[in-house]
Amino acid sequence: MRVERRTQLGLRAVALLYLTALLAVPVGLVFYRTFEHGWGQFWDAITTPAAIHAFWLTLEIALIAVPLNTVFGVVAALALVRGNFRGKWLIEALIDIPFAVSPIVIGLSLILVYGSTGWLGSWFVDHGIQIIFAVPGMVLATIFVSLPFVVREVEPVLREVGDEQEQAAATLGASSRQIFTRITLPAIRWGVAYGVVLSMARAIGEFGAVSVVSGKIAGQTETLTLLVEKRYGNFDVSGAYAASLLLVVIALVTLFAMTLIKPRKEPTT
Amino acid sequence: MLLPLAAVVSKSTEGGWAHFWDTVTSRQSVAALKLTLLSALVVTLVNVVFGTLIAWVLVRDEFPGKRFINALIDLPFALPTIVAGITLLALYGPKGPIGINVAYTKAAIIMALLFVTLPFVVRSVQPVIIELDREMEEAAASLGAGAITTFRRIILPNLMPAIVAGAALGFARAVGEFGSIVLISGNIPFKTQVASVFIFGQIESDNTTGAAAVSVVLLLLSVIILVGIRGLGAWWSRHES
Numbered sequence: 001m002r003v004e005r006r007t008q009l010g011l012r013a014v015a016l017l018y019l020t021a022l023l024a025v026p027v028g029l030v031f032y033r034t035f036e037h038g039w040g041q042f043w044d045a046i047t048t049p050a051a052i053h054a055f056w057l058t059l060e061i062a063l064i065a066v067p068l069n070t071v072f073g074v075v076a077a078l079a080l081v082r083g084n085f086r087g088k089w090l091i092e093a094l095i096d097i098p099f100a101v102s103p104i105v106i107g108l109s110l111i112l113v114y115g116s117t118g119w120l121g122s123w124f125v126d127h128g129i130q131i132i133f134a135v136p137g138m139v140l141a142t143i144f145v146s147l148p149f150v151v152r153e154v155e156p157v158l159r160e161v162g163d164e165q166e167q168a169a170a171t172l173g174a175s176s177r178q179i180f181t182r183i184t185l186p187a188i189r190w191g192v193a194y195g196v197v198l199s200m201a202r203a204i205g206e207f208g209a210v211s212v213v214s215g216k217i218a219g220q221t222e223t224l225t226l227l228v229e230k231r232y233g234n235f236d237v238s239g240a241y242a243a244s245l246l247l248v249v250i251a252l253v254t255l256f257a258m259t260l261i262k263p264r265k266e267p268t269t
Numbered sequence: 270m271l272l273p274l275a276a277v278v279s280k281s282t283e284g285g286w287a288h289f290w291d292t293v294t295s296r297q298s299v300a301a302l303k304l305t306l307l308s309a310l311v312v313t314l315v316n317v318v319f320g321t322l323i324a325w326v327l328v329r330d331e332f333p334g335k336r337f338i339n340a341l342i343d344l345p346f347a348l349p350t351i352v353a354g355i356t357l358l359a360l361y362g363p364k365g366p367i368g369i370n371v372a373y374t375k376a377a378i379i380m381a382l383l384f385v386t387l388p389f390v391v392r393s394v395q396p397v398i399i400e401l402d403r404e405m406e407e408a409a410a411s412l413g414a415g416a417i418t419t420f421r422r423i424i425l426p427n428l429m430p431a432i433v434a435g436a437a438l439g440f441a442r443a444v445g446e447f448g449s450i451v452l453i454s455g456n457i458p459f460k461t462q463v464a465s466v467f468i469f470g471q472i473e474s475d476n477t478t479g480a481a482a483v484s485v486v487l488l489l490l491s492v493i494i495l496v497g498i499r500g501l502g503a504w505w506s507r508h509e510s
């Protein structure tokens with residue numbers, strides 16, 4: 001469509017203005033507010049014992065949840081693309097549930113199963129394992145909310161590359177293990193990487209579901225996002241900005257990784 | 270995944286069907302659900318217009334810094350929701366530098382939802398615009414169609430499935446959103462209390478049955494949206510062939 005120069009400029013201006021007002025200026029302002037009183041205050045705010053603990057806990061949870069989701073994601077994608085079984089369409093639709101359901105509902109659902117009066121909770125309590133209001137529950141919540149990312153990134157790639165190479169390898173006598181490590185995995189690796197980056201960002205940034213199951217015990221079950229909320233609630237606004245900024249930087253690194261991986265993920269064959 | 274969700278459904282009807290119905294139709298839950306749906310609807314409409322517009326500009330326009338802007342679109346996906354809420358409060362909150370204060374109003378809810386759902390329509394429509402057949406547009410133009418007619422008759426019908434799919438996902442996200450809203454909305458019952466924050470309050474005050482009842486409504490909505498998108502997608506692809 002030939003668009004008049006004036007229209008084109010107008011559309012561009014509207015798009016950029018919208019993005020500036022909604023994204024760029026607010027995020028930029030957080031940078032400004034954080035360093036308004038100098039680098040020292042920022043450094044102090046992110047090196048308190050609570051902040052350091054929150055940082056490591058956030059990382060720990062993400063490093064448990066993301067690998068589990070990656071393995072699940074690849075297996076599930078293989079099953080959905082290559083497999084043929086009854087009820088496949090149902091599984092296809094259900095995989096997206098964590099994207100569509102409120103994180104609060106996810107948190108509540110975990111309490112109802114693993115809480116002390118929950119379906120499975122009493123068994124765990126009898127065996128001295130606390131899940132809700134403890135780290136295991138937060139890991140579960142994180143796994144739940146970031147479950148679909150890897151599946152959804154790997155599925156289209158698998159579909160695109162087809163299974164001809166896999167079949168050729170099988171005819172030549174490769175074992176299914178060899179086929180997976182030599183043929184399938186190299187073909188989908190950038191799709192997996194993209195999914196991992198997205199899961200990682202979500203795992204680090206999850207707030208709602210983790211907030212419900214954490215119990216928010218300072219120094220024990222407080223992640224970075226929970227720390228941000230607590231500091232803001234306690235009128236420690238600059239402290240909240242400092243912790244937010246840490247998360248903004250993680251988000252920007254994520255974006256950078258996404259732009260690096262995206263062009264490679266498109267299959268070249 | 271299914272077990273926990275089943276537990277929510279089971280818990281919601283623990284006190285019997287009548288009790289479930291009473292909880293869901295209590296004045297406060299109805300107000301919260303209404304506000305949630307209405308805000309999500311408004312946000313979805315804005316997303317349809319601006320999302321399509323932004324996608325168009327990102328594909329068909331050329332200007333310096335376009336790649337940077339393109340990467341920026343995903344920021345709301347990468348940024349924790351609680352941080353999204355705080356960044357908006359920094360600019361549009363009580364101590365904002367431009368004198369606009371929307372904190373604790375419905376406008377704040379809309380703004381937070383616009384922020385977190387921005388990428389859905391853009392990212393769903395963008396690849397379709399890239400694939401669009403320019404010859405069709407040129408044919409229309411050579412037959413004397415103006416830009417508006419070409420857009421309405423040629424381009425829009427091609428984009429429709431992607432717009433609807435993106436909008437529906439964004440709608441689902443808006444209905445369930447919590448983190449970006451919790452600080453900025455002020456959680457005032459009947460005024461700025463949305464469903465997810467209402468449920469959170471019920472959990473905190475140990476009324477899990479009540480929380481589960483309203484959760485079931487949200488859960489049902491999500492399932493309808495997911496199934497709807499799949500059904501519509503299947504219908505569209507059949508329709509085309």
